[in-house]
Amino acid sequence: MASPDHSNDTKEKILQTTLDVIKREGFDSVTIRKIASRSDANIALVNYYFGSKDKLINEAIKGLLIGFRDTFDVLDHVSVPPKERLKLFLTRYVQVIQQYPELVLHTIAAGSAMFASQHEYGEFLQATGFHKLQKVFTEITGEERQDSLMMMITQIFGAIFLPSLMKPLLESGAGVKPAPIDRQIDFLFERYFPEHGGVKERGK
Secondary structure: OOOHHHHHHHHHHHHHHHHHHHHHHOHHHOOHHHHHHHOOOOHHHHHHHHOOHHHHHHHHHHHHHHHHHHHHHHHHOOOOOHHHHHHHHHHHHHHHHHHOHHHHHHHHHOOOOOOHHHHHHHHHHHHHHHHHHHHHHHHHHOOOOHHHHHHHHHHHHHHHHHHHHHHHHHHHOOOOOOOOHHHHHHHHHHHHOHHHOOHHHOOO
16 A cells, blocks of 8 residues: 555656646646556556546646735735835746746636636635735725726736746747846836836935
């Protein structure tokens, strides 16, 4: 009988293999047989741990989405100036994206064909995540209108996250090397929040 540690290692290997297949080949390429073969496991064991292909994919995606969810914690650190909190949040979010940019794109491209973990993350954003971001934007700008705050959030997301998702294409296809993420954020903040001063001016 396998030890608990060995069982956990096997499960992690199966999940990592699933993430790699989704990253390189897309959701439709995931099969229990393929994952078992590439994980050095057997089909019965994969089914024992996860029950079905959809449940396996859901668990693999959940790990990625937990990483995104955890980045919101920094927004609660009220001892840190709000603009710096926002910068830390964006930086950490991009770091998660950069682990698996193709997987994030595949997840977005799935559209309405979402797995349970994606629904859970959407519920988190609606109940908690967006409220944390709105509070920080209000601290920075004084804006309190919900529609304006959501426009700010989506614009900042687009300006910072899209280049990270497009980085492989920009570098290999267009010969464009994006600036480091901290420089991108500082550049954006200097133009997006000019009346509130740049990040480097906090505390003045």
